């Protein structure tokens with residue numbers, strides 16, 4: 001197989017980086033700051049552009065509003081351009097204001113729902129100012145105790161609120177709805193699963209799509225099945241990639257279960273969804289609680305690159321034949337053969353051909369950028385949750 005393998009599938013791969021991965025994060029027990037952490041969205045974008053510079057596969061940055069709120073979005077847009085990246089998805093944040101204690105778009109009070117809808121209108125304005133075409137909505141809405149609120153009424157309120165937001169979008173903008181099975185709500189969550197997200201998206205219109213965050217499922221869930229189902233319906237709008245051992249751990253993608261990442265990428269490639277025109281965004285949604293953030297993002301991009309190349313090696317013809325013949329083990333061996341191939345040499349070759357360092361991680365560490373930001377970013381307030 002080795003003479004035939006190539007990493008050219010990477011020509012199609014463009015990963016969106018979350019601005020918040022460059023800020024401080026932690027658990028509810030402690031947020032440990034790191035030296036050189038950005039103080040604002042400008043510095044986050046500068047750091048994100050380093051990931052693209054060294055990997056060649058990450059030229060889009062996703063913002064979270066109000067975490068990334070700035071006075072002049074035109075200036076931020078220009079700053080991104082000057083750093084060779086574009087601003088991608090705008091994430092609305094309706095989970096940190098005092099008013100949202102009992103929810104946002106599903107809240108029992110019309111005035112709180114109105115406030116949350118207005119925040120989304122503002123996010124749409126930010127999209128217009130930054131060239132973004134995707135509005136991503138993840139809600140912390142839900143309840144902690146049975147009987148606390150009507151599950152059904154909350155679904156009705158959700159539909160009504162989402163419809164109002166959807167009607168504000170320009171014709172070339174999309175609404176991406178993210179599901180998560182629990183947390184921060186512990187009894188029920190208002191958008192807990194892909195079925196609920198799908199039902200709401202379908203009732204909104206064809207510019208509403210589902211977001212799949214790999215950390216947002218019960219342990220043991222077959223995520224690649226969901227990918228296969230949503231891609232066949234043309235309803236998968238975006239990924240939030242990360243890795244987990246227990247709950248929504250937000251660890252570096254591919255670190256806990258590289259084989260799962262491979263299986264997901266296989267479904268993506270099989271469905272032709274890796275192509276930039278497919279409408280599926282590949283975003284990372286990670287937190288770097290202990291490790292340095294930029295190297296953490298670089299390693300994440302490298303892990304996705306590796307999984308994509310491996311997945312592209314599955315011999316489709318041989319697999320189809322084995323499947324038709326009911327050759328259970330033969331089919332599985334074809335699949336595993338691709339996963340077990342060491343693709344690092346062909347990826348290094350792809351990088352060399354594209355003027356990139358063979359090992360982006362080491363090249364970045366040797367570039368002096370970390371030392372420079374540690375030295376220069378003195379004072380101010382480091383960005384983090386709630387910043």
Ligand code: PSV
Nearest residue numbers: 091138178180213240248285
């Ligand atoms: C929620 O857990 C989530 O996955 C959503 O995408 C948020 O916007 C993101 O994390 C950042 O907290």
Ligand code: MN
Nearest residue numbers: 178213240285
């Ligand atoms: Mn997410």
